[in-house]
Amino acid sequence: MKTFRMGGVHPEENKISNDAAIEVMPVPAQMVVLMNQHLGAPATPIVQKGDKVKVGQLIGEAQAFMCANVHSPVSGTVLKVEPCKDAFGLAKPAVYINVEGDEWMETIDRTPDIKRECTLEPKQIVDKLKEMGIVGLGGATFPAHIKYNIPEGKKAEYLIINAAECEPYLTSDYRVMMEHAEEVCIGVSILRKALGVPNAYIGIENNKPLAIAKMQETARQFEGIVVEPLKVKYPQGAEKQLINAVTGRKVPSGKLPIDVGCMVSNLGTAFAVYEAIQKNKPLIENILTVTGKKLPSQHNYIVRIGTTYNDIIKHSLGELPATTGKIISGGTMMGKAVVNLDAPTVKGNSSVLVMDEGEARRNPETACIRCGKCMHACPMGLEPYMFSVLVKNNRIEEAKEHNILDCIECGCCFFSCPANKPLTDEIRLGKNKVRAMMAAKK
């Protein structure tokens, strides 16, 4: 079975919300739509206080190069346009909307029919991705229209769809495969057409046999879609590791996948592409897993983007268990701890993971015994223990020479450290210091 070769760990999978079918979360009374839900500059708000908006109406326009359109996820009246703190406590420009009814733009096809034919040319597909505000849903939220606009002189040979879902707990991609396999395959075909590549490979970790079977069966009706079962090993779904597993190619340090002829998109993105291109539906909904070992019930929801964490918790759980210790947006390996539960969800969110006090606590740090486990777990072949020492002693130049910027922050080093050293924290700090040093030199 295919896999990346170097390093990796095997955290407890905990896919306890696997069997919870996707439910629709009701629309709350008030919405906050952030203007930067993507990598790059914030979109410019084009609505004012008192404006009426419909579901799917453009409210934030991409004016900078690295930017994406933002659409209203609800219908109602604009309450105000002012900054709002996001889930991690950073103030971002936002549009507040008072929800009134649920009136959609007429252009959006809301019928349940599956539309298979796509007559658009590659250029038109990319333009429409921009119009619909599609961004990568694997976590980085890179604007899709920039990614699929291949630079002059580069050529894509492989399209790889990341359905590894190697993060513990997350099941949203799994549910999409189980419930929307055909739409996903249509979305993949559209992306394949946009790139002009002969084959698309859907990489799925082998702990999802039902999804693999379902996708294989569906993909048979499509030309050029190959389902690739992958070994269960974290971080199988990291971009460079996935490319290595599927094609055997390796993206060199500081290069992009397109430099080795590869393009990777998340499975959720493929589904959003289907809805955008075939149904004219902008990216206004997320598929979210609400899960946790100590929760009474496990859920997968389709949520309007802009619903706050508190709204989600209230609807799915009533209230948080008294022993809650941490709430994570994303999986346990790379997700971020939520600081502000009044913050709205944004494009690319995949879960609300509720951890118990006991699980959330870090064990006390002890002395490094130079066992080398961090080094052997590192999928990039780096020396995390050394970064820890260099960063603590502010030896930033040396950290750079030891390629600290190659780190993908997958967390394998900290996960495997018997001394509980917060290696990933220290490396993140070191990367920021290196970047600051490089910026200062310019």
Added chain:
Amino acid sequence: MNLLNISGSPHVHSDESTKRIMWRVNMALIPALLVAIAYFGMSALIISVISVLSCVLFQWLIEKYIMKVPSTVGDGSAIVTGLLLAFNVPATVEMMWIVVIGALVAIGVGKMAFGGLGKNPFNPALVGRVFLLISFPVQMTTWPKVGGLFSHMGISATITPDQAVQLGVDATTGATPLGIIKEHGLDALPQAWDLFIGHLGGSFGEVSALAILLGAAYLLWKKIISWHIPVAFIGTAFVFSAILYFVDPIHVEVIDKVKQTMGTVGYIDPLTTILTGGIMLGACFMATDMVTSPMAKSGQIIFGVGCGLLTVIIRTWGAYPEGVSFAILLMNSVTPLINRWCKPKRFAC
């Protein structure tokens, strides 16, 4: 509601801990300890207990009164040092107090002087052992004869009193195989199988290759050690001594033409080389000490090869009959250098 924890990713941790690693090493040393007790009797157990207790006590005292830091004796590393130190001394009555001095040097000089666990460049147990070897050369090389519990049970030991007389050694102490070879030539040696299961004289943890390999297999299974250092160490010692043996096998010939005295010349056969002395214990438990051995696999191979070469060189041409301790300590000293050369292979490089 509680305040939420907002630490960075990853939010989960493997169940690996330093404490668990150290306790598993202690577990892995139990078979060798049992064999030692079976062959040498209760003195082996008593020395082990004294050694372990003194290591733990010295670490606790040093941390509390000199370093003034919270005690870390609970992590079990001092017990590993104590056991390994005990395994490196003969099971004689005198050792019951001498080993306390060894423990003080092992923990005090070998480990805590450098800042404690993880910071010591040399294997603490070996620092203690070598200190004792130099300070108490007679006591450290006076070996009790194998017998112990088994002789009470009516099972005869391999080196019989007849043999002992023939070897010219005192009837209450047995010579180590390497000592026998240095002084008497190979004919007097026990057979390889006896060496493997442990019917020979020696430091009490060094006698049974089988018991040590059992423990090593457990450590390999639990991924606490990897095969690289033990295989490189033992393999190099085997190949190097095989080359020497091939060139000039051990045999008896006239060594003083005037006096016409007979003596042994040539080199020991490779199987005897790897089954005698501390090679098995050293290769599986002491050279693999995480703190003092290289981290990259390539570095571990260099380290193992170096240990193997130095062991045979010291045994063959050095003044001491045994060279494992010195070989490992010498290689410990170049570990930082090996770590600097031997980097992991970077992704896409």
